[in-house]
Amino acid sequence: MTLAAETVPVQVKGVTKRFRQGDASVEALKNLSLTVGRGDFVAVMGASGSGKSTLLHVIAGLTPPDQGEVRVDGENLTDMPDRRLTLFRRQRVGLVFQAFNLIPALTAEDNILLPLLAGGESRSQTEPLLDTLLRRLNLADRRKHKPDALSGGEQQRVAVARALITNPALILADEPTGSLDSVSGQKLCRLLRELCEEQKRTIMLVTHEPAVAVWAKRIVVLKDGRILTEFATADFRDAHALAAHYQDVVGVPAGAEARP
Ligand SMILES: Nc1ncnc2c1ncn2[C@@H]1O[C@H](COP(=O)(O)OP(=O)(O)OP(=O)(O)O)[C@@H](O)[C@H]1O
Numbered sequence: 007m008t009l010a011a012e013t014v015p016v017q018v019k020g021v022t023k024r025f026r027q028g029d030a031s032v033e034a035l036k037n038l039s040l041t042v043g044r045g046d047f048v049a050v051m052g053a054s055g056s057g058k059s060t061l062l063h064v065i066a067g068l069t070p071p072d073q074g075e076v077r078v079d080g081e082n083l084t085d086m087p088d089r090r091l092t093l094f095r096r097q098r099v100g101l102v103f104q105a106f107n108l109i110p111a112l113t114a115e116d117n118i119l120l121p122l123l124a125g126g127e128s129r130s131q132t133e134p135l136l137d138t139l140l141r142r143l144n145l146a147d148r149r150k151h152k153p154d155a156l157s158g159g160e161q162q163r164v165a166v167a168r169a170l171i172t173n174p175a176l177i178l179a180d181e182p183t184g185s186l187d188s189v190s191g192q193k194l195c196r197l198l199r200e201l202c203e204e205q206k207r208t209i210m211l212v213t214h215e216p217a218v219a220v221w222a223k224r225i226v227v228l229k230d231g232r233i234l235t236e237f238a239t240a241d242f243r244d245a246h247a248l249a250a251h252y253q254d255v256v257g258v259p260a261g262a263e264a265r266p
């Protein structure tokens with residue numbers, strides 16, 4: 007293994023993932039390979055069931071692949087013991103998934119701070135970053151509320167802040183704008199873009215929305231567990247042009263895919 011390979015944030019090599027569904031077996035990922043460089047911002051698109059969430063889960067080390075290899079920052083997740091994998095994820099990866107998994111008994115700010123408490127950091131060290139995230143995600147006046155007193159969009163923003171509080175080098179987000187109104191969604195996209203441009207963080211984001219994907223640097227389109235195509239967002243004038251191209255490659259209107 008070369009030194010250069012060790013510094014690549016994400017390397018997926020020939021990954022296949024099968025799930026059992028009753029007597030049948032579904033191949034969610036089929037011999038998929040993908041490299042994401044430092045400071046890259048990749049939007050993963052594709053029809054429902056194309057393998058987007060599975061790909062993110064495999065890169066997060068939450069789902070072991072059946073074949074192939076996944077390296078994050080040069081470390082091979084496929085042969086990492088569970089305890090190390092948990093620690094690795096907690097310290098290096100920021101995860102925002104479709105289910106927010108907030109703890110009902112904790113306030114918004116305590117939910118956000120949770121990943122840090124596990125690492126034993128003091129409150130005073132983390133206060134400035136907490137304040138910044140609460141402000142940037144428009145949660146400042148909701149910080150003392152518990153999840154059941156927050157709207158779906160607010161809960162989603164709390165989950166995003168929780169993913170960013172550890173300053174992770176790699177951010178994996180599965181439809182993080184799914185329950186946000188378009189203004190909040192665009193604000194979150196701007197924040198992610200800034201994290202990648204100013205702080206060289208690496209971001210992979212799953213989305214169905216061209217208006218979200220357009221904030222990324224490149225778009226990878228999945229179909230039936232494989233990469234169908236990829237393209238740079240800079241080649242498109244705006245989200246409409248991008249949506250038109252996406253529609254051409256997948257053959258259905260963006261965001262209107264039928265469930266298989
Ligand atoms: N835990 C599981 N058990 C069985 N099958 C699964 C499981 N997770 C995913 N699958 C199957 O793997 C395929 C890919 O699923 P995945 O969740 O990755 O799709 P997706 O692209 O994220 O779809 P969506 O846009 O609907 O979120 C689908 O056929 C799905 O039914």
Ligand SMILES: [Mg+2]
Pocket residue numbers: 058059060180
């Ligand atoms: Mg999904």
